[in-house]
Amino acid sequence: MIAFSAVSILLIITIFIFGEGMPVMVKYGLRKFLFGLDWFPLERSYGLLPMIIGSLMVTGGALVIGVPFGLACAVVLTEFSSKRLRRFLKPIIELLAGIPSVVYGFIGVVILIPFIRDHLGGPGFSVLASSVILGIMILPTIISISIDSLEAVPRTYREGSIALGATRWQTTRMVMFPAAKSGIIASIILGMGRAIGETMAVIMVAGNAATIPRSLLDPVRTLTSNIALELGYAAGEHRQALFATGVILFVIIMILNTIANMTSRKRRP
Amino acid sequence: MKIAVPPRTEQGIIRALLWLLTAITVFILFFIIFYVLKRGLPVVSLEFLAQNPTEMGKAGGIFSTIIGTIALTLLAILIATPMGVGSAIFLTEYTRENWITRMIRFGSECLAGIPSIIFGLFGFILFVTKLGFGWSLLSGGLTLAFMILPTIIRTSEEAIRSVPYAYREVSFSLGSTKWQTVTRVVLPSSLPGIATGVILSIGRSIGETAAVIFTAGSSLHVPTSLFSSSRTMSVHFYILAREGISMDNAYGTAAVLIIAILGINVLAYSLMNRFMRRYC
Amino acid sequence: MSEAVVRAENFRHFFGERQTLRRINLEIRRNEIFGIIGPAGSGKSTFLRALNRLNDLVPGSRTEGTLEVCGQDIYGPGTSVVELRRRLGMVFATPIPLPRSIFENVAFGARMAGVKGRARLNELVADSLRKTALWEEVMDRLDSSALKLSGGQQQRLCLARILALKPEFIMLDEPTSGLDPISTMKIEETLRQLQSEFTIILVTNNTKQAARVADRTAFFLNGEIVEVDRTEKIFSAPSDQRTNDYILGKFG
Structure with missing residues (x-):
């Protein structure tokens, strides 16, 4: 029974999040949520487009x-x-993944x-500020998993290429990257997941205005910060909208998880 | 038209560029730690650690938040470790690879990818609201436990798998039952690996903010029961910094946080190294 | 002639679709050293593992025919596998001490069987180590890790670990394949001393070892028994040409 804890917890979480969130989505229509421009919870206007775009921009910037x-x-x-x-450096870089996001x-x-x-x-x-901070935060993830997948390339590949007269860089570009491709992609997707899901660090630097930013220097609000900013006082329909x-x-x-899962599975057939 | 650059020159340029990027990366990462420690350590004193915060954290120390952090982390570990190790034992010792194990593993991987704010939302609606635990150690501990469960499952599974098959065979040939083999041979041999996972999870629990703030609340009192609301160091730091209550105390809290987490991770690494040396 | 304590009648064994033992008919008698020789993949280890049902751990393993130990069909209903494995102690090809102290390694089986009390365990451990001539070498460091012993010592520790189970049989699966000649000699000596108390089944890929220590020897080939006879007979006047060829080193 214990073994199914992970699956059942996933299931329970899904049920509760959807159970709370779906009714209000159905009531106002999915379109309004996905494409609505205005987030004025007090006036029952729940457009999430600025936040969706905000999340995507910030994540893209981080990447x-x-x-x-x-x-x-x-x-x-x-x-x-x-x-x-x-x-010496790899463990230290991995240690940095443990620094709390609020820091x-x-x-x-x-x-x-x-x-x-x-x-x-x-x-x-x-x-810009959010992208830079998130970019730094995902560094440890990307570095550590990419190193693992580059190290996993058989030594003979590298030696074969160098024996053929290729330089180290040519070997890296033509042999190592293609061989480690799926691992590197998985690392990027995991980093992306971390960037999209990050909450507290983003709240602190993003400015959190619920409008679509016009430039990199404008404030932005992400999906995660939208939840965290208002959950403390929201009630009723407003809370459901969160x-x-x-x-x-x-x-x-x-x-994203499914994609990462599929690419990493290809690595080990 | 491509300009022909001799491969050696190309390599030289690229190499310099890559080294530059690396140097910047490493510099930034180190800079963050040193900056926080440099500004924060002067604030940290015995009184800072041993006194309760006063005036919303503007004055006084961080004692109650240290207690809150320890209590919450302990609770999460106590709940998640049996579940995680149990799952790992089931996955490795009691089943063959089939759709059930694949489903469990997929579920655990998905759980690992869920952002902490979603755990916060979930804990808030289920434990705080529906089950009526309120903002409390219990709600926060359960939420955190769910969050760290996948880490514990994965590291325990790897540790258990790395125990040589021959040990199991020897144990059986000496007349042990399955249960005896698992508890007396497999688990002791994989203990350092399991401990590593648990310690990494402790680090993650200590640093977590989003999942905790909506489930454990942010009371500044020392918690007295499972149902007391409590503030962790991370939450305290977040509130101090975000609301601009006291920058000095924020730096101090951050320094304590970073030292605690680095210490815990170093411990995990040394354990892992010992573990690797034993079997490889 | 003493009674037969192991009897195989038309015993067959399969891993999935692959048949690994074909129509094994065999008797092993009390207190003899029974040698099993044959090239790699001939089924000699599989037979040994069938006797203490260690093959059960491998998915797809199944048997037909009968295999009796002391008159009891061990694949029949009502056989306690745990009990069976205690009666047939097994030593593996490579010494595999568990990663704990010398004392705990020897006491392991007894502890699993529920033996308690430091005094009883002490006596059991000392006794078992003496029988394998290891006592003198390790008596002052029983609490140090078994992994620190030399290969030969480790293998004798594995033997002692089995003696502590108080089994009726000792089964050895190529026990000296990784050892130097002196360690090998010590093990063989120990086996001869143990013969008065136990029935010993020795699988070996070293034909000379069988010639040195076994009372009777079986020659396995491709999952079948080619020939079983007194060891002198097998090595001096085998009745099957293939046995002769194997012993002379023409194949295997």
């Missing part, structure tokens, strides 16, 4: 920042540096926000 840095780090540590440096958010508030406000303009609390937000978030995450 634009996190992926190149993360992959560069993984490649340097596996291909261009000594084994000792990797042995990242806080660093954003005290360092990044003033910097953006003074040098780039706008209020500072913005899409659960509806949860439903949409849940569905997005599930889709």
Whole structure:
């Protein structure tokens, strides 16, 4: 019986989130939720489009920042540096995954926000700030899983390529990347999941205005922060609308999980 | 038209670029820790650790939040460990690979990917509201337990699988029952691995905010029972920083948090290393 | 001639579709050292594992025919597998000490059988270690890890671990395949000393070992018994050409 705890908990969570969120979605129509522009819970207007777009923008931004840095780090540590440096740095980078997200958010508030406000303009609390903070937060995930999958490529592949006269970089690009592709993609998807699901750090730096941002320097509100900001005082239909937000978030995450699951399964047939 | 760059030169340029990116990454990650510690450690003193917060956290220490964190984490671990280890034993010892194990594993993986705010929503509606536990250690502990369950299942499963098959065979050939083999041979041998998973989960529980704030509440009193509302260090830090109550105390709390979590993770790593050395 | 304590009649064994033992007919007598030789994959280990039902752990394993130990059909209903395994102690090809102390390794089986009391366990452990000539070597470090012993010592520890079960049979599956000649010699000596108390079944891929210690020897090939006879007879005048070829090293 115990063994089914994970499955049953997943089921219970699904039932409760959907059970709370669906009625209000049905009442006003899914379209209004997905494409409505206005979030005025007191006037019973529950448009989630700004938050959906906000989540996507922030996550996309996080990937634009996190992926190149993360992959560069993984490649340097596996291909261009000594084994000792990797042995030393990898555990430390993994340790950083354990730092509470609120700490990242806080660093954003005290360092990044003033910097953006003074040098780039706008209020500072913005899409840009959220993307940078999230990008940093997903680094450990991307680096550590990419290193694992690059290390899992048989040594003979690399040696074969170098024996044919390829440089280290050519080997990395033409041999190692394709061989480790599914692992690297899985790491990116996991990072993406983490970025979409992150709540507290984003609340602290995003500005949280429930409108579609016009530029990278405008404030933004994500699906997660929408829930966390208002759950404390929401009641009745308003609270249900927050659960509806949860439903949409849940569905997005599930889709990502399934994709990640499928790519990583391909790795080990 | 592609400009022909000699491969060696190309490699040189790319290599420099990659090293630059790596250096920046490592610098940023280290910078965060050092910055927080540098600003926070001066605030941390024995009084800071041993006194209760006063004036909403503006003055005083963080004692009640330390107690809250420990109580909540302990509760979550006590609930999730038996469930997680039990699931792992079932998955590895009592079934063959089939659709049931695949379903359990898929369920556990999905659970692992669910963002903490969803756990918060769920805990809020089920434990706080429907079951009437209110904002309490119990609600928070159950929510956290559900959240860390997948980690415990996965690490325990790996640990149990890495116990050599021969040990089981020897145990059976010496006349042990299945249950004796599992409890006397398999579990003791996989204990360091299981402990690693539990410790990592402790780290995650301590750092969690979103799932806790809506289930355990944010009372500043030292909790007295399972049904007391309580504030953890992470929540306290979040509130201090977000509402601008006291930056000094926020830095201090963050420093304590980071040291606690780093310490716990280092412990987990050393355990894992010992475990690897024993079998590899 | 003493009574037969193991009797196989038309015994067959399958892993899924693959038949691993064909029509085994065999008798093993009390207090003899019974050698089983044959090339790799000939079914000798499978037969040994059929005797203490260790094959049951492998999915798809099933048997036909009868296999009796002391007159009881061990695949029949009412057989306690746990009980059976205590009666037939088994030593594996590679020494596999459990990752605990020397003392705990030897006491393991007894503990699992519910033996309690430090004094009784102490005596049992000491007694078992003496019988395998290991006592002198380890008496002062019973609490150190068994993994620190040498290969030969580990294998004798595995033997002692079985003696502590007070079994009726000792089954050895190529026990010296990974050991040096001196350790091998010690094990063989121990076996001869133990013969008065136990029935010993020795599977070996080293034909000379069978010639040295076994009273009777069976030659297995492709899951069948080619020949069973007194060891001198097998090695001096085998009745089957294939036995002769194997012993002379023409194959296997």
